[in-house]
Amino acid sequence: MKMKLMLVDDHPLFLEGLQYLLGTHGIEVAGIANNGQEALQKARIIRPDIILMDIKMPVFSGLDALKLISAEMPNIRIVMLTTSEENEDLFDAIKYGASGYLLKNTSAKELVDMLSDIEKGEVPLSPGLAARLLKEFKTSHQSYGKPHKHSQDHTNRGSLTERHIEILEMVAKGITYKEVGEKIGLSERTVKYHMERILELLQLENRAQVIAYASRMGLLDK
Known part of the structure; x- marks a missing residue:
């Protein structure tokens, strides 16, 4: 390496x-x-x-x-x-x-x-740390109620396919790319490709920001 x-x-x-x-x-x-x-x-x-x-x-x-x-x-x-x-x-x-x-x-x-x-x-x-982050974002989300969804969130989410949203929800909950692939019948490499596209569309940089976005949009409540 x-x-x-x-x-x-x-x-x-x-x-x-x-x-x-x-x-x-x-x-x-x-x-x-x-x-x-x-x-x-x-x-x-x-x-x-x-x-x-x-x-x-x-x-x-x-x-x-x-x-x-x-x-x-x-x-x-x-x-x-x-x-x-x-x-x-x-x-x-x-x-x-x-x-x-x-x-x-x-x-x-x-x-x-x-x-x-x-x-x-x-x-x-x-x-265990990913679970703590999830809990923190969910607690903040619940404490302040459903925050106003910025127009950027609406616009970018509209560009996501149903498959993108499905993958986004699972990744935000801490499920690995390999496990996501096994659940929906895709290779790990294909899941990574979809996540790269999701990050690009939502202008996010990493998994922590994905968790924050998913909490803001109410995807973690499902």
């Missing part, structure tokens, strides 16, 4: 171990930083494809660095790799543009597979 990867964590021993594990799977680490400020400085020089970054760090936290790097270098995909299971950290990370949120108890194989998923445009989330 060829990608420019940067690791950011304030624990040197963890960084060394992670770099070694990734190396055994053919993934080269292009740079390492020990806090958010150093991550911003090195990202400007290295321009990595993906950054794996902790949240709780000195100087700049991972969330502070996420906001700054995403604003300045939006093409870099940043995945939070942390021990924090706090809902606030999860929701803030997604809100600030994280491309994924993984816990440090993730196995090496799972991490490598998820890095591959990021390359394909997916948003990796540790088990």
Whole structure:
């Protein structure tokens, strides 16, 4: 797997171990930083494809660095790799543009597979976290009632086929592309093609935004 990867964590021993594990799977680490400020400085020089970054760090936290790097270098995909299971950290990370949120108890194989998923445009989330996002969006949706559907939502949804909406509903509920394909009789590759078209039509970028859109449109209530 060829990608420019940067690791950011304030624990040197963890960084060394992670770099070694990734190396055994053919993934080269292009740079390492020990806090958010150093991550911003090195990202400007290295321009990595993906950054794996902790949240709780000195100087700049991972969330502070996420906001700054995403604003300045939006093409870099940043995945939070942390021990924090706090809902606030999860929701803030997604809100600030994280491309994924993984816990440090993730196995090496799972991490490598998820890095591959990021390359394909997916948003990796540790088990159980997708369900929390769904619950948060649904709670917000119910707390404020049915929000006014913007004209853009109406227009773009009108461009979706029934098949698109069917796939959108399942993906928003956390069902994998492979499982979606098995349910509706399509290959995983075809489902991915449909999702790319859905994201294009709705002007969305990732699975987290799909969940938010589906909640806003009431698709999660079905």
